[in-house]
Amino acid sequence: MIAKRTSRLAVLVALPAALALTVGVSSLAVAEGTGAFQINLDQLNDSGSKGTAMLGLQGNRLTVKIESEGLVPGQPSAQHLHGSTDGHDFHCPDASDDTNGDGVLNNTEATVDYGDINISLTTKGPTDMASGLAVDRMPVADAEGKLSYQRTLTVSQDVVDHIRDLHIVQHGIDRNSNKKYDFDGAGKSELDPKLPQEATAPTNCGEVQGAAVGSIPVGGVETGTGPAEEQGVPLAALGAGGAGFVAVTGALALARRRKGVLGAGRTGGNGAAA
Template sequence: MTAPRTTRLAALLALPVTLALSGAATAPAVAAERTFQINLNQLNDSGGKGTAMLSLNGNQLTVKIESEGLVPGQPHAQHLHGSTDGHDFHCPDASDDMDGDGILNNTEATHRYGDINISLTTQGGTTPDSGLAVDRMPMADAAGKLSYERTLPVSQDVVDHIKDLHIVQHGIDPNGNKKYDFEGAGKSELDPKLPQEATAPADCGIVEGAAVGSLPVGGVETGGGTADSNEIPTALAGACGLAVVAAAGTLVLRRRIRAAAAAAEPTGRGAA
């Protein structure tokens, strides 16, 4: 009778540990959202500045921008510039004014910040073809402040190379009359129907790095390298926790089995 009873007891006590280990093995992996900050700094002495946040959730990119010092009441073309093939681009400076006319135009700046990857329009298309769709670009308010937020699907190349992209906002007012005109800087080299003031870059910013708890490009999430964060991904932490619980449960189980077996053994008193 002793052996079957001990076996049944062991099976009952082992059930919680088995369930815990099963849960650890089948727990679904949860992809963490990655968030990056961009600090926008002025170009062309525009006075423009601001902060942008890029948040990636799978292939959905949410862009939030808060900027100020822009031409009031005017639309400001804005884009994600850069490369998704590993080319390293940066924001330009005054030394990139090739013709020395005092205005850093878009063509002069492009060799520094790269071509348009995504047009940050308020609605409709976001391809480079919408780069000059000023009717769909956000407009600064009467105080020169601009708020923007949009979530859009992006390619896997953008997901993998998000740290190689950066934001540029366009639109300057060198003659200070609070509007775009041809008197300030002449015609745009991109489209002669537009004034240069409307297309010249006003500010630019590169990705500063990942927020706490996110994974870098090329890290664990993309299959190579290691994470540069001390944070443990949620799914991994949950599995580790279950493993610890299971190990503790196994130790308690062994102790209980020994105690049950000892209680079931004859003490030897009263034997013939």
């Protein structure tokens, strides 16, 4: 009995020290450019979409893992890392940002809050801002509206230094519940009238929650899910709208910077493409 009690006391005494050591190691790892960060994806536009993402850093290698659901079945979901690495604070928007009051938070309205595209989370090929709506290289939700994504990228030092200031946004909604992107659900996209609003409106958003213990293993090659399939809106049509998707984020830069100055009580950073 005495032996058991002594053993228990030893464990209780050792536990705080072990926790402190774990936290210390994690903080040191983050400072050295390694570590894991969690992002909880919450719905926008009453989409019902949610998920979890993990960002794993090892030097300038960033591994992004996303598991999400509530997406439009069989449709490509444009997805990006947004945020700032130049001192501006961006964050996820909410329904109050629907400034034209049409009941849909479109990308133009939301970009004022979540900032420019830093990294386009494509499945292969380039990941810069110009690939923001390269839906032929974006992941596709399965028949149940679930999406799994993983890719390892080489990123700039600015992204490494400001990883906590970045966040993930996925796009694509289904307002009329017919399991495809069409014009009947929410009309035309404000980015390109040839595109449905459903294809470009954000479906969820999540901000980095902080460092997790340990890190995500980083592979030696870029990985990801397969290329998008031609279902619903033709990929060629969506690709043509990519220029509009990218152009509007740049056009809003001045407005966002003014907003950042007015909200000087908050700080953040703007990201760089991989």
